[in-house]
Amino acid sequence: MIVKVNQLVKRYGDLLALDHLSFEVKQGEIFGLLGPNGSGKTTAINCILSLLKYDKGEITVFDKPMKPEAYDIKRDIGIVMQDVAVFDELTVYENIDYFCGLYVSDKKERKALVEEAINFVGLEAFTKFYPKKLSGGLLRRLNIACGIAHKPKLIILDEPTVAVDPQSRNKILEGIVALNKQGATIIYTSHYMEEVEQICSRIMILDNGHMIATGTKDELKGMISLGEKITIETFEITASQIDAMKALPNIISVDEQNGVLTIRSAKGKNNLENVLETLKREQVSFGKIYSELPTLNDVFLEITGKALRD
């Protein structure tokens, strides 16, 4: 087991930030910690890294207890902090060289690693730039390069795509998958469900310091009753026509707003077919029609009663 967190409790005064949190991260996986802001993701990461003292629980990394002085463990961990941790006084190259130098003392080996990290995040053209001259996306890439240059076995990325443009975000996500393919185990925290869904092999959903669900994305989606969400743009629809929709089998709810009909149905076959037949039978004229599978937001919504973005 790469990381094992058992019954972790962390309090900030009266606030219970982590409430008996337990999870495991296996070798070779991309483990996603998903939750809204303030759910305890960063606190959990900081406890794993021994940056924060915790009140109860146990943490082991590489099957050894994690402590502030566990330097042999720290040697194999790469960390990309939520807040960009680079020196404004150093260039891109010097920054990566500094952080890599904390792990690798051999100058020649370090040079090769730094150059590899620069190429990996696509900062070749910016090596002599100072961080203040970089865009938000490039700065995040530099932050990642500083965290991964020493080729760690475990990489922890804490919301690495906050305030990043789509192009840089894609580059970062592709990079994380590539790192995983190279053999690194990854813990990835985010409140962007699309990202977590896109790259993580296993996901834990956190809310108010509690683990509310864990599993693969399919396992998580399987935990809820929602099977399909059908959206129809109608030109005109009457109350009786909406009632006809509600009478269909498997239908959980039908909402109409400004001519847009949102139909939520439980798992089952032929839901879309039944809706289309009813539209025809009731002579409802419509424009576009979409069918979506449930998202992690739907999972979060059904379990907590609130949207993930709240």
Next chain:
Amino acid sequence: MPVFNVSMKIIKKNIPIMLIYIFVFVMVSMIVKGITGTDDSVSTFSDTLVPIAVLSEENTMITEGLIQALSDVATLVVIDDTRESIQDALFFRAVYMVVRIPEGYSDAVMNGNPIPLETTTIPGSTESVQVTLQMNQFMKLAEMYRIGTPDINEETLVNSVLEKLKNTTQVTVAKANPEAIQGDLMPFFFNYLAYSYMFIMLLGVSTIMLVFNRKEIKWRNACAPVTGLSKSLQFLLANAIFAFCTGLLLVILCLAFDARNIFKPNTLIFILNAVVFGISVLGLSFLVGNLVKGREAISAVANIITLSSCFLSGVFVPQAFLAESVLRVASFFPTYWYVKANTLIANLTHFDFASLSEVLGIFLIELGFAAAFLAVSLAVGKRSSQRA
């Protein structure tokens, strides 16, 4: 040694700002050298001839002899013998004294009943003192020759007196401690070194500490497999090298400005004092670096601490001119002890243990300041780490 390397890079980036203070040091030193360096102390003696007027109511051998004697110590100016012209001459400083030789003066001298000469001087003036002394001398010698040689005639008497008055004393200005006078500039340069040294150290060390104390950097570094001790030692080494180089540069400048005193034992002790002061300033810089939270505040805080401690401690104004209460407050700054030690070192003529004991005691006080600053700095650092 990544922490060491980054610290040195940060120092390098701040060199232009620090050079401004080195430049200020050089400029002030050059100005002071320009003013004080010109040796205005009295080293030679020459007689000053004061302008006087002699109005003689008789013309004899004795009066001529007296006038000749007075001409040796004064410049004789001719004026009209009227009340108005005498007053004008004195008022406009054309003469500083008017001597009137009355009629019958020569007979009186030869008879042993000399009548006093009538003199008019500018009130409060001291310039004519030498003329008065010369007159008195002439009279006394004349009386002495008259008594000693009962049948002496006027001519012999006057010649004898004038011959005697030719005996003058060779005046050379003796300096009580010529070396001390020559070394006057060295204490000033070393005192003034405190201002530049303190500011540069506060600025440099605080800047490095501010960078490493940024929460993100601190936490990121805490994730690395480098012990706290190793990081602290690397940090300390970088700052010690910075302190040494800055101190060395300033000391070299001090010596360059007063090169004639380089090889004196006092200079070596001045340098030792600067080294000890550097250690205490390093401790103070660590403390300030731990307390200052914003980059913008560093320069302001460094200026306030440096200027206030230097003003109170006698860097700009000698401690002798400062009030007792001011010095009492200043004694809470290492600068005060540094300046005090410099004053003592400047006056050292013997270099045995007894002579140096007071200076060594001050060195210990300065080191005590360094230890205290460092201890408080560590406590503050630990407390802020716990808060983070």
